[in-house]
Amino acid sequence: MKKDKQAEELQQKIGELTAGWQRAQADFANFKRQAEMDRAKTIKFANLDLIMSLLPVLDNFQLAAKHVPENLANDNWVIGVRQIEKQLETVLAEEGLQKIESLGQQFDHNLHEAVEHIPSEKPEGEIVEEISAGYRYNDIIVRPAKVKVSNGVS
Numbered sequence: 001m002k003k004d005k006q007a008e009e010l011q012q013k014i015g016e017l018t019a020g021w022q023r024a025q026a027d028f029a030n031f032k033r034q035a036e037m038d039r040a041k042t043i044k045f046a047n048l049d050l051i052m053s054l055l056p057v058l059d060n061f062q063l064a065a066k067h068v069p070e071n072l073a074n075d076n077w078v079i080g081v082r083q084i085e086k087q088l089e090t091v092l093a094e095e096g097l098q099k100i101e102s103l104g105q106q107f108d109h110n111l112h113e114a115v116e117h118i119p120s121e122k123p124e125g126e127i128v129e130e131i132s133a134g135y136r137y138n139d140i141i142v143r144p145a146k147v148k149v150s151n152g153v154s
Contacts, residue, residue, distance in 0.1 A: 044138050047095050051137060054092065059132060061085035100134035102127045102145040113144040117151045124152035 065082055072078050100111050107114060107125050111134060120128050127147045134145025 044096075048137055048142070051092060051095060051097055052142060054088070055135065055143065058085070058088055058092065061088065062133070096138050097142075098136050100136060100141070100145045102130045102134065102147050107147070107149045111141060111144055112147045112149075114149045115146050116148045118148050119153065120150035121153055122150040124150055126150045 061081070062085065065085060068078050102112060105112075105127050107127055112127065113134075115131055118128065120126075122128050126149070127145075128150050129148040131146040131148065134141070135143050
């Protein structure tokens with residue numbers, strides 16, 4: 001009878017230890033999964049700060065390109081500067097930066113920031129001018145496009 005009681009106590013202890021071991025195994029599997037998700041997220045957004053600091057440089061290239069006098073448009077120096085702008089755009093795109101299309105699109109407060117509503121022949125709510133480009137990085141809006149929106153014909 002004493003042996004049966006000991007055997008029962010040992011079986012109970014084995015059951016408790018097994019359950020604890022299984023919980024520890026499940027906790028470790030959950031930890032590994034969470035650590036991998038955190039690592040993937042860190043990798044995905046590691047370059048965001050650098051990209052954000054390069055956006056004003058890209059803006060300035062684009063602004064300069066808009067203001068090139070017509071008589072200098074075919075100048076080799078101007079063409080070279082535009083090539084540098086395109087190279088910067090390509091590098092940023094390869095890192096995951098995407099320009100938000102605006103002109104001719106319907107205004108979307110998730111993608112655009114309206115700086116002005118103007119009378120236009122375009123339908124109400126259509127974007128008629130882009131003041132500054134907006135960008136998304138890995139499906140996150142990092143900067144909305146600043147736009148002028150049509151009020152419709154008035």
